[in-house]
Structure formats: structure tokens, C-alpha cells
């Protein structure tokens with residue numbers, strides 16, 4: 001970072017951190033998103049005070065909110081998700097965190113929220129990791145999942161951008177998303193619901209997009225599937241993404257297709273990294289629209305050999321089967337294909353420091 005962070009972080013002592021033995025039990029098999037570390041970072045924003053102020057690192061605790069806080073009524077809220085990994089030398093590393101900081105601000109702009117200087121975003125992570133690093137799970141595939149978020153805290157019921165916000169960073173120790181390697185998932189094609197429309201908020205990481213995905217996700221589960229794939233809102237024809245993961249389609253000639261970022265798809269950092277890695281390996285990656293009918297006919301004819309979903313939480317996940325109101329088809333053998341497996345291993349290796357970092361992606365803490 002060129003500039004030192006503009007704010008000093010006040011350290012608030014923790015009166016009663018979780019005892020070592022209890023912590024070790026909690027992180028032995030943490031699952032995803034239910035165990036939390038001792039501390040959190042909070043920054044306040046107040047337009048009348050000139051912006052961000054009162055940065056502090058303190059005990060993780062409940063946040064007092066006025067019942068009229070704007071976020072509770074009009075959902076001005078954004079978040080990010082990234083992981084800290086432990087390398088073999090014991091150091092902690094982040095994967096392209098400046099991209100998360102940048103995307104956080106892109107989301108902020110879309111939701112009429114203030115931007116947070118990128119160096120403050122990164123410094124918050126440094127501060128939290130300095131005190132909570134012992135929460136790193138020992139088991140293979142474990143990591144510390146970082147959840148930065150921001151919401152409108154101002155108490156008022158008018159519809160306009162709030163003048164007060166809170167930025168909060170919490171951390172959750174997580175296990176390998178899929179134990180024993182990546183199991184192929186079964187995907188439900190939602191025909192009743194869409195995730196994002198042109199001009200909407202699909203490219204912003206905002207809680208409302210997830211709230212809107214819960215009913216279609218439940219429909220998918222009721223139909224025996226693990227995840228939902230959303231089609232475009234206009235023609236209900238073009239494949240967009242899953243509720244929280246981007247998609248890649250691998251053809252039998254070695255070329256790869258992924259839907260373009262036209263504003264309705266979340267620009268995944270994993271997506272961007274995979275495009276880079278695939279191109280580096282000489283594959284032809286095309287960012288172009290791909291239709292649900294083409295997916296079915298290519299899978300059936302064998303022209304399409306693999307489909308993978310990607311995102312920070314599950315990294316790279318094979319899609320094995322696709323089910324919809326009037327379709328049901330299998331991709332390849334129905335289990336993880338060669339390119340999916342290779343990509344996953346390469347990306348996980350880069351993140352964990354066991355494979356060469358191709359583009360200065362890893363930031364040591």
C-alpha cells in the first residue's frame with residue numbers, strides 16, 4: 001500500500017476471549033459460517049463529520065441499531081467475502097484482496113453509499129487477522145472467511161441515501177467446503193424467477209439480491225437440486241449465473257465459454273482468475289452469451305464436456321446435472337471433469353502458496 005491508512009484504529013481490549021481449548025474444539029470441524037472469532041472491526045461514517053471516523057478493533061458483539069435505521073427499511077447494504085489462508089511457513093495470505101476492496105466500492109456506488117478507501121478496507125483485515133489468527137482451522141482445506149459489510153445506520157424513514165453508515169468486518173473459521181474433493185452439484189433451472197434485470201442491482205454484492213434468490217433456491221431444493229441457475233430477465237434464454245457463483249462451459253475442442261459481464265452478473269474474482277489461468281494455459285476463453293437450449297443440446301451431443309461453477313466459498317465446483325420444468329440432462333460423465341479438477345487444484349495451490357503465483361495475486365499479511 002502506497003499510503004498509510006488515514007485513520008488510527010483504536011484497540012478495545014477483549015474482557016473474555018474464548019479459552020484456547022474451547023476455541024480448538026470449535027475450529028476442529030467448523031463447517032461454514034457458524035463459528036466466529038473473538039473480534040471485529042467497526043468504522044463509522046457520518047456525512048456531518050466529514051466521512052469515515054472512529055475506526056476500532058474490539059470484541060465481537062451485538063450492534064445497537066435504532067428501529068428506524070435506514071437499512072432495516074430500504075436495504076442499503078453491501079458486503080464482500082474473501083478468505084485468509086495459512087501458508088506452510090505459518091504466515092497468513094489473502095487472495096487478490098484489492099479486488100474485493102474495489103468491488104466493494106463499485107457496490108457502494110450502485111447503492112448510493114459512501115466509498116471506503118481501499119487501504120482502509122485492507123487495513124481492517126490486517127488489524128483483525130493480527131488478533132484472531134489463532135482461529136485458523138488446522139484441518140486441510142480450512143481457512144478464515146472474512147465478511148466485510150456496510151449498512152445505512154441513520155434513523156429516518158424518508159427515501160433518500162442515508163447520511164450515516166457502519167462498516168463492519170467479522171471473521172468465520174471455515175472448513176473445506178466440500179469434504180473429500182469437489183462433488184458434482186445438481187442445478188435447478190429457474191423458470192419462475194430471475195435474479196437480476198438490466199438496470200437493476202445484479203452486479204452489486206448487496207443483500208437484497210440474496211433475499212430474492214431464496215424462494216427459487218427453495219424450489220430447486222424441492223426438486224432435488226443443490227443450487228439454482230438463473231436465466232436473463234428479458235428473454236429467459238441466456239444463462240447468467242448461480243445464486244452466488246459464476247459459470248464456465250468447457251467444449252470438446254478445448255475452448256471455454258463464460259457469460260459476459262453486462263451488468264446483470266456479479267463480476268466474480270474467481271471468475272476473473274480462472275479466465276486468466278485458462279488463457280495462460282493456451283485455451284480460448286470467450287465471454288459471450290450461451291443459451292439454456294444450447295447448453296442442453298451441447299451436453300447431449302457431447303460438444304460440451306464440462307461445466308463448472310466458481311466463487312470464493314466453494315472455489316471451483318463441477319456441475320453434473322441440470323434439471324428444469326421440462327428438461328433434465330447430464331454433463332459429461334456427471335462428475336468432475338479433467339479441466340475442472342486441474343483448475344481447482346491450481347487455484348487452491350496458488351491461494352495456499354504451494355503453487356507459483358502467476359500474477360502477484362497473493363498478499364502476505
Ligand SMILES: *Cc1c(COP(=O)(O)O)cnc(C)c1O
Pocket residue numbers: 081205241242243244245246266267268269270271310311312313
Ligand atoms: C460473490 C458472488 C460471486 C462470486 O464472486 P467471487 O469474487 O468469485 O467470490 C458470484 N455470484 C454472486 C451472485 C456473488 O454474490
